[in-house]
Amino acid sequence: MPVATSLLLFTLAALAEIGGAWLVWQGVREDRGLLWVGAGVVALGLYGLVATLQPDANFGRILAAxxxxxxxxxxxxxxxxxxxxxxxxxxxxxxxxxxxxxxIMYSPRAG
Incomplete structure (x- = not known):
């Protein structure tokens, strides 16, 4: 998978996780209600799914990066x-x- 695709996946994951956390924050801290919290939970779940699409098989490496x-x-x-x-x-x-x-992600590795 080319670097550009990997960067796109990181961007999508960031939008889902940060957006999801922001929605939960708005629902709880800004009293916008459970609909906002629920939308945030869905977005956070999408983040988890998008993260699995990275080409590297090492969970720790992907999450660290x-x-x-x-x-x-x-x-x-x-x-x-x-x-x-x-x-x-x-x-x-x-x-x-x-x-x-x-x-972490794009250094040349043996094998």
């Missing part, structure tokens, strides 16, 4: 949806996480 995508994606979500303004440390940390994703 996805962690970096989640960090950067969460900051981006906050910027777009909630008006959050990350500082230079947020941005530096997110960049480091994305470098980690690249090393």
């Amino acid at each position: 996805y962690g970096g995508v989640f960090v950067a994606g969460s900051l981006a979500w906050g910027m777009v949806v909630d008006g959050f303004r990350p500082d230079r440390f947020d941005l530096t940390g997110a960049a480091l996480c994305l470098v980690g994703v690249a090393v």
